[in-house]
Amino acid sequence: MYANVGVVNPSYHDFAGLSVKKKTAAGFGAMDPSNDRVIAVICLDHHWVAYMLDKRTQVCYTFDPLQLKANLATVKSNVQNVIEPQVGMQNKITYKEIDWCK
Numbered sequence: 001m002y003a004n005v006g007v008v009n010p011s012y013h014d015f016a017g018l019s020v021k022k023k024t025a026a027g028f029g030a031m032d033p034s035n036d037r038v039i040a041v042i043c044l045d046h047h048w049v050a051y052m053l054d055k056r057t058q059v060c061y062t063f064d065p066l067q068l069k070a071n072l073a074t075v076k077s078n079v080q081n082v083i084e085p086q087v088g089m090q091n092k093i094t095y096k097e098i099d100w101c102k
Contacts, residue, residue, distance in 0.1 A: 006030030008040030013078060021082045031086040038083060044071050051075050055087060063098040072097055 012025035025031070030038050038053040049071050053060040060079055064071040076095050084090045 004034060004036040006032055006035035006038045008038060008083070010041050010043065012082065013042040013044075018081065022086055025082050026086060031083075038087065040083075042075070042078065044074055047071070049075050051079055053079065053083060053087070053089075053093065055089065058089065058092050058094060060093050060095050061098055062095060065101075067097075067099055 007028050008025050008030040009027040012021045012027075015021045015024060025040075029035075030040070036054070036056050038055070039051070041048050041050045047064075047066065049062070049064045051060055051062045060076075062072050062075045062079075064075070079093070079095075080090075084093060
C-alpha cells in the first residue's frame with residue numbers, strides 16, 4: 001500500500017442503497033482522514049473506469065479508456081453522491097477528465 005492513499009472497494013457501485021454504497025466504498029479504509037488521495041475503479045457494464053480524488057488540491061481526475069461521456073458522467077455522479085460526503089468535500093471538488101491518451 002502507498003502511504004496516504006485510500007483504495008475504494010470497487011464493489012460499492014453494484015449496490016442499490018446509498019447507505020450500503022457508502023459503507024462498502026469505505027470498507028478498505030479509503031475514507032480515513034489521513035489519506036491525501038482516494039483512488040478507485042468501477043465496472044460499468046463489463047467496462048472498467050477509474051477516478052482519483054486529490055483531497056489537497058480538491059481535484060478529481062476521471063478516466064474512461066473509451067472516453068465515453070456517459071461513463072464519465074456516471075463516475076462523476078458516483079463520486080458526488082458516495083465519496084464527497086464521506087470525505088467532507090461536498091460541492092468542493094473540481095472534476096477533470098483525463099483525455100490526453102486518445
